[in-house]
Amino acid sequence: MAAVFFLIIRILLIVALYGFLAWALYTLYRDLRTAGTSVQARRAPAITLAITNTLEEQTRTFTNMEVLIGRSQSSSFPIRNETVSANHARLSYRQSQWWVEDLHSTNGTFLNEERITTPTVIMNQDDLRCGQVNIQVKIEE
């Protein structure tokens, strides 16, 4: 009889061990899902780009994490101007900041009239120039 109880406790032992592991795996899985949804739900502060020195004024506001500037139609902010390269510059939101990065454009990207070579933090009211096109940047506070 004692042996049967012993066996039952042994089975409970296994249940406890696997209960522990299953619980750990379950919460890990749940974490993963919430992490996924929170990443999905994460929104960058809206950034507004306005071209100020061409004939047709162009203003757009973006709420996603990445904005591509260039002459090509596939850019998120296409500019019809010869001095702008097809893929000219990229704005991206990382570490609670908007960053601008030159994509090896022919005529260069300038932030407040300084040519940028590395990814640089961009602030509200900064002036961005791609080739000969001036862009006023507004970032939602």
Place this chain on the structure above:
Amino acid sequence: MLQLAVAFVSLYAVLLTFAPVIKLHSWQAGLSYWHWIGFAIWLGGFLLLYRQSDKLAPGADPYLLPLMMLLSGWGLLAVARLSPNLGLRQSLWMALGLVLFLYGLRLPAVLVFLRRYKYIWLVSGLIITALTLVFGTYPGGTGPRLWLGCCGMYLQPSEPLKLLLTIYLAAYLADRLPVSFSLIGLLAPTLVLVALALALLVIQRDLGTATLFILIYTLTLYLASGRKRMLLLCLAALLAAGAIGYRFSDVVRLRVDAWLYPWLDPSGSSYQLVQSLIAVASGGLLGRGPGLGSPGVVPVAVSDFIYPAVVEETGLVGAAGLVLAYALLILRGLVVALRAPLNFHRYLAAGISAYFACQVVLIIGGNLRLLPLTGVTLPFMSYGGSSLLTCIAAVLILVLISRQSDQDPAPLVSVRPFTFFYACVIAALGGILLATGWFGQVRQQELTSRTDNPRRAIDDRYVQRGSLLDRHNHPIVSSSGAPGEIVRSYLVPSLSLVTGYSSPQYGQAGLEASLDPYLRGLAGSPSLLIWWNNLLYGQPPPGLDVRLSIDLALQDAADAAMGDAHGAAVLLNASTGEVLAMASHPYFDPNRLDAEWNSLVASAGAPLVNRATQGLYPPGAAIAPIILSEFIDSGDLPDLPEELDYPLPDGKRISCAYEPADSTSWGSVLSAGCPAPLALLGNRLFSTRLNSLFQRFGLTSRPAIPLETAPPQVAPVSDVKLASLGREGLLLSPLQMARVAGVISNEGSLVSPLLALAVDTPQQGWVILPAGDSAAILNPGPAAEVGSLLAQPGKLYWEVVAVAGEGEHAVSWFVGGSLEQWKGAPLAVAVAIETNDPALARRVGEAILQEALNTD
């Protein structure tokens, strides 16, 4: 999770307490309580830690503490189960470790401190390790001197050195990595220090730690820089180091050989490994139950071989749980690394994950023969204060890193090194589980039934082994005593060469070996009973008694008649083949095997050899019944020669065993073993006919008997005269000769000898064991005629006495059997005495026959 971890460890502790009751099948057994001290320390310490970490480390990774709790509690109990004394020590170390953990949580800015003084950490670690060169000791007596000891406490500096190396590397890389991308420039300073550490370890012959060092070093570099070239370089370096070590270092060669060819030397250099595999195999699926197995038989089970010890008692199920827990721990380490706010923190956490992963894979892989054995510890499970403290400190660092994760993670070049590394870890752990399953399931039978599995002998102390009884149910061998102290007693030492022995030290022999499945209850018991006993107790069912054909009265008569003479005597029931008596002198006393083993093995009298089945003697003129039967069957006998002696080709003369009573009667001269008449008969036969005659009488085959038998030695006949005198390379055992005699007494049938008659099964009572075949090789008429020709005047038996061989190698034979007129069961006797004393052989044979005829 906390509750489940506590439940698991508490249940484990409860099981260990009651295990003696189950093992001994009785409540008389004392319960074991010692491990509860460790349990109390563990429970109290961790509950306190939980409370404190909620306050001191909010937001820390929630999995690390429960995992550490589960693993260290399990390890503590596993160690306490193997050795209560070491378990107590381990509890003290754990208490120390938990205090350290609490203190570390309270200290501000531990990580900054670690980073700032990185060179001091590593150098001081190296200095302490170097001190073992001078002051090193080995706590267990003689062995590698890797410990620093004082006042009963021992520390192995190479354990913390691993963590110090990780800290140093992380700090160094965090300072340099974004700046310098040239590999050589980056690595040069670290290489110097690491090489220094390696050199120290190699001098100390702590090769496991040295391997671990190389692995941690490269994996940290890889995780930090994301260059796969590192891994290839590391692999190449390890292989090269292994090859060089194999050439120049005995330790490495021993380890590698034991890994590649473990079955060559299972009792020597690969003893540990083979025992480890047997332990895993005896665990099977569910294990034998905590406290019920015998994991202590694997050397150093407490530290290096804790994994097989755990698997034996919890089985593949427990092993899978354990490995999964390690997989989770490593995963959380990597997650902490990815979320770390600073590069230093990231590299440190990654290094610690690599440290855990390498250690787990190296030691379990070594235990399971997947990798060469490296003596590193299994984190949290193995006994060892330094190892436990280091592991606790490593988890402390992970908790501290994850605590500060309110900042965003540091920029990451690529997540690929981390995922690739973890995939490798999962693959390795999966391989470990597959190997555990392979040894525990597929090869279980083969491994557990090996003779060097001491569990079988240990089981015999706990479970009643079956008795061997004589044909009238008088005990010959029996077991008695309380469970746990059952001893086997051999009541008839003169039968020692038939019954053999079952010794924990020297294995099994004789019937104890061949009838082992019955005596152990594994054959003949219902399979449900076997399964149930194995599940409940981890033991085989009670053994079954076996009834032998031996008649103790006749055996005593044979032994008394033989006296001190060397030789053997066999008495068969000629119609059934039952062996009624089998004496082989000198014999030994199996009760005193342990004390006498060495002298028995060395003894010139070879008392461990059963002369009746394994002794091979030239038969000489004792094969007269065979030759004679061929003539009775086919025609008349020629006239007797006048000269009874016979000159051999080398000039020697051989003569009769004794003066025949009537030198004109064929029967009388052949009974007296006279060579010349036999040679005359043989001369009339063709050699091919003699060959087939020998074959028919079973001289060329081994008798089917559950004892060791010698391979028959029958050379093809070239000289018929010599062959018919039994002098041409022919060697026979007394058992074979008794079968020959049986043919004459049993109407021409050759029987198979039979020793085990019946088994007492729990459900059907006595079940008769199958007998061998018998073959009619002679017509009943001629067989009876041979018997009456060789009959002794006024007796109910026939006989042939002969001497074969010369000088020291002379053998005196007596072959005889009952006559047709005898209405009882037909009998057959063969006696071989290892001296030139035909009178003695005759006395012994006639005494046995007389006794058998009188009692029947």
